[in-house]
Amino acid sequence: MKQFKFLSRSVDETKIIGFNLGKLLRSGNVVCLYGEMGAGKTTFVKGIAQAMDIPEEDVASASFTIVVEYNIDVPLYHIDLYRIDRDADIDEIGIWDYIYGEGITVIEWAERLNKIPDDFIRVKFDIIDEYTRDITIEGMDEKSWNYM
Amino acid sequence: MLILGIDTSCDDTAASVVEDGTRIISNIVSSQTDIHKKYGGIVPELASRRHIEMIWPIVDEALKTAGAKLEDLSAIAVCHGPGLIGSLLVGCSFAKALCFSKNMPLIAVNHLEGHVFSCFLEEPRPNFPFLSLIASGGHTSLYRVDGFRRYKELGRTRDDAAGEAYDKVAKLLGLSYPGGPVIDKLAEQGNPKAIDFSRPYLPESLDFSFSGLKTAVLHYLRAEVQKSKSAEVVEIKTSELPDYCTSALVKDIAASFQACIVDVLVRKTEWAIRKEGVRSVTLSGGVSANSELRKRIKEMGEERSVEVFMPSIQLCTDNAAMIAAAGYHYFLSGNFAGMDLNPKAYLPL
Numbered sequence: 001m002k003q004f005k006f007l008s009r010s011v012d013e014t015k016i017i018g019f020n021l022g023k024l025l026r027s028g029n030v031v032c033l034y035g036e037m038g039a040g041k042t043t044f045v046k047g048i049a050q051a052m053d054i055p056e057e058d059v060a061s062a063s064f065t066i067v068v069e070y071n072i073d074v075p076l077y078h079i080d081l082y083r084i085d086r087d088a089d090i091d092e093i094g095i096w097d098y099i100y101g102e103g104i105t106v107i108e109w110a111e112r113l114n115k116i117p118d119d120f121i122r123v124k125f126d127i128i129d130e131y132t133r134d135i136t137i138e139g140m141d142e143k144s145w146n147y148m
Numbered sequence: 149m150l151i152l153g154i155d156t157s158c159d160d161t162a163a164s165v166v167e168d169g170t171r172i173i174s175n176i177v178s179s180q181t182d183i184h185k186k187y188g189g190i191v192p193e194l195a196s197r198r199h200i201e202m203i204w205p206i207v208d209e210a211l212k213t214a215g216a217k218l219e220d221l222s223a224i225a226v227c228h229g230p231g232l233i234g235s236l237l238v239g240c241s242f243a244k245a246l247c248f249s250k251n252m253p254l255i256a257v258n259h260l261e262g263h264v265f266s267c268f269l270e271e272p273r274p275n276f277p278f279l280s281l282i283a284s285g286g287h288t289s290l291y292r293v294d295g296f297r298r299y300k301e302l303g304r305t306r307d308d309a310a311g312e313a314y315d316k317v318a319k320l321l322g323l324s325y326p327g328g329p330v331i332d333k334l335a336e337q338g339n340p341k342a343i344d345f346s347r348p349y350l351p352e353s354l355d356f357s358f359s360g361l362k363t364a365v366l367h368y369l370r371a372e373v374q375k376s377k378s379a380e381v382v383e384i385k386t387s388e389l390p391d392y393c394t395s396a397l398v399k400d401i402a403a404s405f406q407a408c409i410v411d412v413l414v415r416k417t418e419w420a421i422r423k424e425g426v427r428s429v430t431l432s433g434g435v436s437a438n439s440e441l442r443k444r445i446k447e448m449g450e451e452r453s454v455e456v457f458m459p460s461i462q463l464c465t466d467n468a469a470m471i472a473a474a475g476y477h478y479f480l481s482g483n484f485a486g487m488d489l490n491p492k493a494y495l496p497l
């Protein structure tokens with residue numbers, strides 16, 4: 001599986017990497033984000049949202065409501081599974097309706113999903129030090145890579 | 149005039165009977181923290197299933213305590229968002245069915261609007277205009293309130309809510325859920341100046357940002373653990389409270405973290421007062437139960453000769469009396485909801 005690695009040295013760089021990925025996303029895409037608390041997942045979602053013309057300050061943590069919908073031309077579904085730890089609950093909150101819907105779905109704490117289809121884009125965040133993160137993206141087709 | 153309020157927006161099932169929007173006749177809240185503790189957070193499915201089990205008993209209890217029958221009610225006010233969608237659905241469906249069967253008016257109230265109106269349930273009551281700081285697990289916002297349905301959002305969190313920061317930092321420290329009360333208690337024993345976490349003031353706006361603070365705590369903790377070459381420092385059991393057999397490090401982190409959150413909340417409220425020129429401030433949301441925040445905001449009020457209104461703890465946290473209080477104003481203005489009312493997870497005030 002082809003991987004794409006980025007080194008982010010700041011919150012702003014993480015946002016820019018998210019923005020660049022966001023520019024490539026289209027209806028039906030699902031992006032799974034992996035990484036511990038404070039790794040930069042929500043920051044990355046802010047970047048993706050900005051690429052879709054959603055002001056980044058409108059994107060806050062989704063931990064409380066689990067799902068936040070941004071209803072624009074191609075809707076953005078911001079899902080955060082932080083508070084969920086049982087498979088049954090994941091099915092019950094209806095995230096598959098979002099995933100197989102018309103919009104773009106971004107899932108934080110995707111570790112909570114036990115199985116994901118191959119065509120999902122996976123983004124892994126590794127904390128190097130307080131400001132630096134390794135960001136690994138996989139699951140995108142070759143053509144898209146050239147744009148990034 | 150009696151209004152029944154219902155709130156199922158998060159982990160509590162709540163029902164309350166309020167007279168004329170100001171006098172609480174009954175106020176019942178089924179705290180679910182016992183179930184949620186096991187999972188280190190609110191488990192949504194569990195919460196909505198639990199709401200289904202609890203809603204009748206809680207509403208019954210609210211009516212019984214009030215000595216009222218359904219026929220005595222003028223309307224039912226229900227919270228339709230923001231919150232967990234599955235949980236909101238339980239309250240809304242219940243209220244709709246009851247209103248339909250009894251041919252009673254239905255009123256839809258925004259949860260945040262409820263928090264704004266919680267300060268009218270106790271003496272003394274503020275006069276318009278006032279500033280409203282709402283800080284909870286899901287929200288951290290500042291509003292200018294000029295009257296019923298005349299709210300201006302001055303600022304809100306751009307990432308984590310203040311209560312969410314408490315919960316997440318508590319988890320990092322190995323403490324129990326919810327994080328607010330535990331950290332508040334530990335902070336009393338720690339040194340708030342031990343660690344100088346940088347204050348996210350965002351001087352150009354009245355917005356909040358607490359996400360970086362959580363990351364700063366994480367990295368401070370990591371560095372300390374590495375220094376001592378042992379993970380022991382974070383392995384503490386809060387079930388042993390109030391024996392306080394927790395390490396000094398955790399107490400200092402708790403105190404320094406809390407000082408940072410409270411500094412930001414108080415300072416930004418102060419900025420908003422200056423900017424808006426209002427003379428009254430109200431506090432609500434679960435974080436307003438925090439002892440340090442209450443103390444500091446009171447001191448700030450005295451310094452600036454601004455009146456501060458802090459509802460008692462049970463009205464700061466989620467409750468349905470505040471929904472009935474706001475519902476009263478909807479009733480007076482003839483603003484009713486239809487049977488097609490749908491709850492919304494995301495619902496700005």
